[in-house]
Amino acid sequence: MKLGFHVGYWGSGPTPGALEAVLKAEELGFDSVWTAEAYGSDAFTPLAWYGSSTSRIRLGTNIVQMAARTPTATAMSALTLDHLSGGRMVLGLGASGPQVVEGWYGQPYPKPLARTREYVDIVRQVIAREAPVTLDGQHFQLPLKGGTGLGKPLKPTVHPLRKEIPILLAAEGPKNVALSAEIGDGWLPLFFSPKSNAFYKAALEEGFAREGARRTFDTFEVPCSIPVIVHDDVEEAASWIKPSLALYIGGMGAKSVNFHHDVFARLGYEDVADKVQELYLAGRKDEATAAIPTSLVEDTSLIGPAAKIRDELQAWEETVVTQLLLRGDAATLTKIADALG
Template identity: 55%
Template sequence: MKLGLNLGYWQRHADDATEVVQTAERLGYDSVWTAEAYGSDAFTPLAWYGARTRRIKLGTSVAQLSARTPVATAMTAMTLDHLTGGRLLLGVGASGPQVVEGWYGQPFPRPLARTREYVEIMRKVWRREEPVTNEGPHYPLPLPGGLGKPLKLITHPLRPDIPVYIGAEGPKNVAMAAEIAQGWLPLFTFPSKISELYGEFPEGFDVAAMVMVAITDDVRSALDGVKMMLSLYIGGMGAKSRNFHADIVGRMGYAEAASRIQALYLAGRRQEAFDAIPDELADGISLVGPPGRIKERLQLWRDSPVTNLLVMGPRDERSLTTVRDLVLG
């Protein structure tokens, strides 16, 4: 199992994690990942960290499709991959209608077909086999009826096959990721239920699961931290009629709880929404407690299809070292 560090996106204040990334690289972490929602973008921090490191891989988890056209993302990825000596892992995802329509002002039609088309165009750009055209309904190239003509990327990519990862939660989207991408970035992972929910994955496919980690003797407090995050995502990160995070929690076997959590959260009863989250759910998707407890629970992840553990939470050298020893030791 590989080990990565997921920094997420900035919260209220700017977060330069250069020292954390350099420590992770020195300790042997395989990758570091950044994210975007409606604050900091995913690529700029990676360029910053890439200029200050030499080996650690640099991943986006995830770059939102609606934030950039396919060729804009392809150019950004190609540029960053060149500047960092071929270290980019490009994670992309459709996000959800709340962000796509509310933040980017874009429609949210057929996310699976749109993702497939997006990835196909990026690969055409990187391969440089011919001027890029696309007849798909979501990203037609050139624009029909206009004065544009097909173009070819000027710069030769360092790698014409930059690894693509897809952030996906629904079974059809995950199946598509296994078909067209090098990896899958699940947000909430109940390791013992992955095979039941999604079936088998191709050999060499990277299941890079994000997991909240807290090394502490206070298990109760650590679980409450996980529950705080879950209450936000299940309750508030999505529309009432379409919340992919609530859906995945439902498929894990907590549909009744997810419905209640969302209803309470949207009604402004956030403490009750927090209280409605089962401890079993919070514990199942995280690794919290003293090192011995985490070591024991890590076996569930080793026995699952997960091939890459992207830890969220540890920032100081002692915690990063403990996690490294537990996962890679």
């Protein structure tokens, strides 16, 4: 199983030591480095910065939020970065959720699957540069209907370095996971667990079976972001992860629509997820964190002594996951790489 490095998105400012960690990841032979965005730092700018200091490691977005840019603007960024990096760009896209899409970007959220399908179609047309880009879709029209009536089909002035750039879709629900297998080159899971492998494998198989599907399991990527903490005390290691889980389960989304909550409910922690959400939305964040059992952390992470982590890694190697995306500073990446052996 390959290893990658997930820098993620910034907190209140640039991530300390990020470039040093990226350089260490390349030195260690990691396959890829990934950036993200929510409603602060963007994904493309840091990725270009890291790419300028590296020569081999693949450069991925995990993820670019589709509502943040028109599909042609996203394609322009991917096309540009692919040239500057010598063909190392991997485009990870995601729909995000209604709170961010409508609250931050001011874009409509309904029908995210249909919107994703049209979005990816346009991005691929731009990158291929085989003809002027056109689409008469429900969510996107190129040229735009109405307006001045002067719009005309265009194709990018820049010739692509590669006719295809890998497009991976972030997804948590079964319909979206199936869509990633149908129209994508890979799937970017979040809060994956070996215990949920059968559920997601079935969703992917459904997508692969659809007419026009691009890939099979043999050529499909599944880079999975996973917390790995090498530490003798499992409980202490879990305590470092629980606050983030409480945020996602309890606060990343509305009570009625929180896809992260649903992931853990499907994993068998519905009562826990409900309690965490109730406490978090009531402002009782410490209690929400304390309500998360260590078993939940262990199901979705690799924590504890190196020997324990190596033993548990076997279960991950038997799943659909093709690459583990690690987090941490340069020293942490070295320590984890040694532990994974």
